[in-house]
Amino acid sequence: MKKCLCALLCVCLLACTALLGGCGSTSQNKRLSVVTTMFPIYDWLRQITGTDNHTIEITLLDSSVDPHGYQPTAEDIVRIGQCDLFVFFGGTSDAWARELLAKTDNTGRMHIALLDALGPAVLPEETAQGMQTDPDENTDEPDEHVWLSLRLAQQMCRRIADALGELDPIERTAYNANAELYLARLRALDSRFIAALDDAPQHTILVADRFPFLYLARDYDLTYYAAFSGCSTESQASFQTIDFLAKKADALGLHAILQLEGADGKLAQTIRDAAKTVDPLILTMDSMQSAASADMQNDASYLAIMEQNLQTLQTALSS
Ligand SMILES: [Zn+2]
Structure with a gap:
């Protein structure tokens, strides 16, 4: 019986050492994790970090539902809690994220509400002539659909590149270079919109x-x-x-x-x-x-x- 216990302890010790060793090595090579709420941000993150980047893991929370009715799952809350950087718009659709952050301990994690980063460029939601108004809707709110401006997309991508550089200083130069290339593509498409729609x-x-x-x-x-x-x-x-x-x-x-x-x-x-x-x-x-x-x-x-x-x-x- 004694022998058995001893063997068990030995196995335990070995397992613990292996586990600790394992932990040590993973923390050295720990992949940074970035979580986001909507597809445009997910794609911008991917473009700026580079698609062959293995040091950053980017997670897009389930967007198979209309974001206007989205409620985070328990799994989403855990993912946000454990990530290194959380990027969201902070408008009507992902307002839940602000509430969540207000209730959690945010030490050790960066977060960006892109609408806040855009500041005065954010427009109030408009009710155009003939538009059917929604009695329950708060009409005095910012229009959240900032990603549909190629110009605001450039500002948001810069903000994201800065955050990634802060999070992962070793790769900062690479992120800035990727961002510059991507911004040039955004500007080029903006010029094509101008030319086509002017005419x-x-x-x-x-x-x-x-x-x-x-x-x-x-x-x-x-x-x-x-x-x-x-x-x-x-x-x-x-x-x-x-x-x-x-x-x-x-x-x-x-x-x-x-x-x-x-x-x-x-x-x-x-x-x-x-x-x-x-x-x-x-x-x-x-x-x-x-x-x-x-x-x-x-x-x-x-x-x-x-x-x-x-x-x-x-x-x-x-x-
Ligand atoms: Zn919306």
């Missing part, structure tokens, strides 16, 4: 959906009409809304009605049917808020989606 015969877009494109519309001087505001929880359009939008399509001779990724097309079709003098196409713009983009998170990229959005806009604004 377009039409400068008004009509969105049979929520309207997350305020920043994009501002960047390229587009006028817009839409069924609902950016973060509206409303999804049933009233007769007045449909009638207003159909008459706008007629009056402006619009070539297309836009909707968001994941839309079932019914509202766009109803407006199209109600229009009397035009027969608009129904085209989809990807606002990167739901499964359509997140499902393909490994193949999709922010730039490719924005480029696709440019092509869609060019078609919509053609004569």
Whole structure:
């Protein structure tokens, strides 16, 4: 019996030593972990750290659901609690993150709310003419859809690159170099938007959906009409809304009605049917808020989606 105990202790000691040794070596090579809430940030992190980077692990919390109704799971809370850097927008959709951080001990972890980093560049949410208002919605809130501006994307990427450099000083030069290359690509696409939309015969877009494109519309001087505001929880359009939008399509001779990724097309079709003098196409713009983009998170990229959005806009604004 004594012998047995001794053997057990020995095994235990050996296991403990191995474990401690193991711990020591992993802490030396510990991968830094970065957690984020939405696809655009995930892609920016990936571009700035470099896709072949093995020292940083980037986790995108489950974005297969509409972010507007998102509630973090117990697993998400643990992931955020254990990560080294947490990046989120801090608008309506991931407001839960602010509440979570306010309740947790944040020592040893950096976090960035990108809306705060953008400061005065953040616009208040707008209610355009004809837009159906949502009685429950707080109208006095910042418009969170900052990622749909290629210009604000540049500012946010700089902020992210700075944070990564602070977190991982050995790789700082590499992160800055990656960021510079990526910023150049963002600027180039912005120039293509300017050139294409300046020349377009039409400068008004009509969105049979929520309207997350305020920043994009501002960047390229587009006028817009839409069924609902950016973060509206409303999804049933009233007769007045449909009638207003159909008459706008007629009056402006619009070539297309836009909707968001994941839309079932019914509202766009109803407006199209109600229009009397035009027969608009129904085209989809990807606002990167739901499964359509997140499902393909490994193949999709922010730039490719924005480029696709440019092509869609060019078609919509053609004569
Ligand atoms: Zn929103």
